[in-house]
Amino acid sequence: SAVISQKPSRDICQRGTSLTIQCQVDSQVTMMFWYRQQPGQSLTLIATANQGSEATYESGFVIDKFPISRPNLTFSTLTVSNMSPEDSSIYLCSVEEGTESYEQYFGPGTRLTVT
């Protein structure tokens, strides 16, 4: 499976600021995904990022708050904008490998704390 890294692994940020999270994959993948895991909660899909097109956001998530870039087939960024304490979560990127497997593999996550 693909090896996925995320930067930073964790950060503490002040409210009102923005943080950009990077996701790097060691192979070319078509579909990348960004998830949020709030404290003690399950994972919720934020958006799907395909190279060469605008990200597709899930209900409850908007581009102004979570802008996403996908400049090539191995890299994506998620920005958490104008942060509030409610944005404190683990943010994970994942990739889908293969044309028929529909398997998603996850990065280690970025633990964000907003004070």
Next chain:
Amino acid sequence: AQSVTQPDIHITVSEGASLELRCNYSYGATPYLFWYVQSPGQGLQLLLKYFSGDTLVQGIKGFEAEFKRSQSSFNLRKPSVHWSDAAEYFCAVDPGFQKLVFGTGTRLLVSP
């Protein structure tokens, strides 16, 4: 409403004992089904998946899961639990849109 349910928030199992974690889903058609494990401070690791065919699927680390269409269930099992299995386990479904919907998770505690 479409959902994934893991009815057990916490489960404690003695080391060496068998394990079964429950997962039920409510989707009209059979979705793709997955189990992931999240160890403390770690990302999610895929344990196994079901797409079609044999309803008993084998995964990594000695885990298996059985799909039961009549019960809309996909329960995870392991015959003998090791202390290193202590983690959070998530059932997930892909209802056909290449998007994973996760259950709320079950935290497994392993007692000596």
